[in-house]
Amino acid sequence: MSNLNRQLQTVPREYKPIYSDNWNTIQPSFKSGTLKDTYHFPLFDNIEKEIDEHVVDILRNRNKFKINVAFGFILRKRSTNELKFFHPSNNTMLFDLPVLVRNLDDKKRVRSLIEHEDVVTHARIQRPTAKWVVERIVLC
Numbered sequence: 001m002s003n004l005n006r007q008l009q010t011v012p013r014e015y016k017p018i019y020s021d022n023w024n025t026i027q028p029s030f031k032s033g034t035l036k037d038t039y040h041f042p043l044f045d046n047i048e049k050e051i052d053e054h055v056v057d058i059l060r061n062r063n064k065f066k067i068n069v070a071f072g073f074i075l076r077k078r079s080t081n082e083l084k085f086f087h088p089s090n091n092t093m094l095f096d097l098p099v100l101v102r103n104l105d106d107k108k109r110v111r112s113l114i115e116h117e118d119v120v121t122h123a124r125i126q127r128p129t130a131k132w133v134v135e136r137i138v139l140c
Contacts, residue, residue, distance in 0.1 A: 010044045014083070015136060018074050022085045025072060026139050041140045048115070051140050055114055059107045066098035067110055072139030073123045075132040084132075088139060092126045 007027075008016050019026055019042075031038045041054040058067070070088035077084075094117055099110050123134040 007042060007044070015074060015138075018083055018085050019138065022072075022087075025085075025087055043137055043140055051119075052111070052115060054140060055111055059101070059111065062101070064100075064102050066100050068098040069094040069114060069140060071119060071123055071137055073137045074135040075127055076135040078131055078133060083135065085138070086123070086126065086128075094122060 008019055011019050025040070026042045027040065028042060029038075029040045039054070039058060041050070043050050070090070070092050071094070072088045073086050075084050075086055076082070094114070099106075099113065101107055101110055119137055120134055123137060127134060
């Protein structure tokens with residue numbers, strides 16, 4: 001069984017085409033760069049718990065760094081029930097500026113900021129128009 005099929009077992013049927021069509025973006029990945037590293041984590045069931053686990057993993061393996069977060073999500077068009085994937089980008093970051101993390105207190109503060117941010121409200125602000133509603137957060 002492929003990684004995609006294994007991952008899709010927990011996804012509700014109506015969302016599976018969105019996950020499948022956008023799996024290159026949604027799948028877990030890590031890209032190391034000169035100025036920044038990029039992590040992609042798919043979210044499936046318990047979004048808050050999954051986000052927390054991923055943030056803890058990143059924070060555990062780094063000493064000094066800056067962090068920002070963007071989410072990918074599924075939108076539903078009010079008039080037609082059409083579903084589409086909203087790709088995360090540098091234009092849809094959670095924080096206005098990356099947050100510097102230098103020590104354990106900073107790590108706790110970043111984790112707390114992410115935990116207390118209303119992800120759905122943030123996604124709602126990013127949607128193209130009010131004709132679309134946020135259906136599901138799928139990527140961090």
